[in-house]
Amino acid sequence: MAPRNRYDYDRYNGSSSRKSAPPGGGGKSPIDVAKAAILASVFILGVVVGIALNFSNNSNLDTVDSRFEIDQQAPNAELCQQFGASAIVSNMRVYLTLNPFNVFVTQPVMEPGCVLRQNNWSLLEKQNLVTSEQVRDCKRRMNTFGFTGVLEGSPKINCIYQNDSMGNLFLNKSGGSTVRPESDNF
Numbered sequence: 001m002a003p004r005n006r007y008d009y010d011r012y013n014g015s016s017s018r019k020s021a022p023p024g025g026g027g028k029s030p031i032d033v034a035k036a037a038i039l040a041s042v043f044i045l046g047v048v049v050g051i052a053l054n055f056s057n058n059s060n061l062d063t064v065d066s067r068f069e070i071d072q073q074a075p076n077a078e079l080c081q082q083f084g085a086s087a088i089v090s091n092m093r094v095y096l097t098l099n100p101f102n103v104f105v106t107q108p109v110m111e112p113g114c115v116l117r118q119n120n121w122s123l124l125e126k127q128n129l130v131t132s133e134q135v136r137d138c139k140r141r142m143n144t145f146g147f148t149g150v151l152e153g154s155p156k157i158n159c160i161y162q163n164d165s166m167g168n169l170f171l172n173k174s175g176g177s178t179v180r181p182e183s184d185n186f
Contacts, residue, residue: 074112129155137159
């Protein structure tokens with residue numbers, strides 16, 4: 001009987017198209033072990049370098065990487081964290097011309113600041129940094145106080161308005177507004 005295809009031909013002649021195990025009991029060659037060791041050492045080195053870079057100090061002063069850094073830079077950091085919230089304050093001026101209609105904006109100046117909760121305004125009054133009239137005016141408009149600069153020096157204190165009309169689009173992925181927790185109200 002003649003073979004009809006290659007498989008039949010191999011069976012007819014007693015050979016097989018399958019590869020046989022290497023002589024010596026099927027162990028791995030030294031080249032495969034060396035490749036595996038090199039790959040494992042490169043992987044471990046990559047993990048170690050990644051961890052080292054992740055935990056190194058931020059030497060770039062042009063970036064703020066975390067809320068912790070903002071909290072540490074706030075004026076009177078302990079007082080601010082206990083009685084309010086640290087903030088990034090942007091000072092800029094807007095110029096609006098009507099004929100022709102144009103809007104011009106100055107380069108913003110960023111500095112650390114603090115926003116106090118309404119029930120902690122007495123801290124500013126005790127240090128004679130705001131008058132009772134300023135407190136009354138700010139309270140009447142349902143605002144709060146924010147400041148830049150240390151309280152023991154000459155801080156810039158402003159009555160500021162909390163604007164929640166658009167919500168925080170960084171926290172709400174869909175873009176819609178959500179009800180804020182009670183603890184976020186100042």
